Amino acid sequence: MIHKYTCQNGVRVVLEKMPYVRSVAIGIYVKAGSVNETEAEWGLSHFIEHMLFKGTSTRSAKMIAEQFDRMGGDLNAYTAKEMTCFYTTVLDYHAEQAIDILSDMLFHSNFDEVEIEKEKSVILEEIASIEDTPDDDVDERLWTQMYADHPIGKSIGGTAETIGSFDRNSIKNFMERHYTPDKIVISIAGNYDDRLLKRIESLFGSTDAHQKQNNSNEAVRIPNFHSGITSKRKEIEQAHISIGYPGLSIKDEKLHDLILLDSIVGGTMSSRLFQEIREDKGLAYTVFSYYSSYTSIGSFVIYAGTNPENVDKMMESIDRIVMDTQRDGVTEEELSNAKEQLKGSFILGLESSEAIMHRNGRNELILGEHKSVREVVELIDRVNLADVGKMAYEMFRKDRAVSIIAP
Known part of the structure; x- marks a missing residue:
């Protein structure tokens, strides 16, 4: 049975208890993807996904990786056209530690300029790998044809020109607009206990990070299909x-x-x-x-x-x-x-x-x-x-x- 809970600041939590397993899967979903980007921001939501793994004020990128390795869990993320997700699956007794690290990544990442420049090269290699894979490339080009005048037709990775322009300010500005409590969902499934929900409320329910008021009157432009x-x-x-x-x-x-x-x-x-x-x-x-x-x-x-x-x-x-x-x-x-x-x-x-x-x-x-x-x-x-x-x-x-x- 699914249970829903809303933190005091509007962050939604959806939980499904699975007492017959020893795992807990945790996902932080943000309603921010490539469709939310301006022309100058093309690829920025994907870039931010990468940068949240690059260290916080209390944890280096290596520490984040080592802590999840010690838990025996995996940490991953993906960017889609309409969302970004950061997720992990760990043993049940590591769930609180896992949500601590995820919240630290989401709210306290450094966005160090040196790391930003290094990650630009990584993402350009990722884009090149898609261009070297014709079955992926032909699909991306199809979407660009179908929805040429709308962000939903753009590739998620962006271009060398837009990626080259990203800096700490562009990351912060995008997150202030889109990583707001009304656009965040935390999904939990597995053998969790009530302490985890209390921990989520303390970590996510009162934070002021990335909380510019979301403009609910923002115009939604319906994409037109192009043959x-x-x-x-x-x-x-x-x-x-x-x-x-x-x-x-x-x-x-x-x-x-x-x-x-x-x-x-x-x-x-x-x-x-x-x-x-x-x-x-x-x-x-x-x-x-x-x-x-x-x-x-x-x-x-x-x-x-x-x-x-x-x-x-x-x-x-x-x-x-x-x-x-x-x-x-x-x-x-x-x-x-x-x-x-x-x-x-x-x-x-x-x-x-x-x-x-x-x-x-x-x-x-x-x-x-x-x-x-x-x-x-x-x-x-x-x-x-x-x-x-x-x-x-x-x-x-x-x-x-x-x-x-x-x-």
Whole structure:
């Protein structure tokens, strides 16, 4: 059962007790990601994620790493388009020490200028590694094409120009605007006790760090989807292709229709794309579809990598599968299989404290609500053939965006 608690300054805490495990997973979610950045700040939320590991007024970066190593836990973080998360999983009797260190990182990081300059080089190497990975690069270029006039289409890492401009002041200014109590959620799952909640209140409930009043009247600009083609030449062995269609927001009541359609079209090994393009025709080693859903928009994406000589054949196969799905919908057997696969992966994916912590943290931060496993299963079972057929018809009849990287 999920319990919710709000600290006196507005920081939200969501907890799920798991007395049958020895772990406690802790996540600090901040509703600040690449969508919150101005042009000059492109990549800053990701940069801040890195800098919070670089030492505080009482702990060096090495001390932070050593303390988590001594606890036998792992410390990690990620930046997404709409959030940043700092998280760890430790043994239950180390939970209070872990939350102490996380709060120290969040509120008392030094942002030393020497460390800032060093981390710029690290992130530039990270960006270079993406550019050297064509299947990642082609996807980022697709999102830039689909949402060219909005931050949600930008890569999370930023550019060499923007990264080079970051300093202590730019970090502080961004955090004062976005790392505010109303945008912070602490998610706990595992074998915690009541002392941990008291510790969270003392650490997070009265702090004045990063607490400029958030402007709740800030205008929210809805991204516009742009069709078209973006291409890039690169000395590689394969051609990489990503095809994007406008999808659904994470709050859309028809989202499970899309999730099931994704499973049938390309989300599993039994999907239409995988069976025809890889198994039947041998045109690709990797071919799949995925959906991404955010607060105001979403996208459905098909990816495939193939020998440049087979690009036309592969595109013909993809187009035919898309057209057949749009025209004829899906079969009862496909829908039944997709439902069971989705329910199985959803339930099995919640068997660790870390997985439950992440689910609860994201739900609280973005949705502000928590559906039970039973409620989610009921939503999946409620989808019928007509629902999925209508979803396929409406989505695939729209103009698409295409990203290609080829030799």
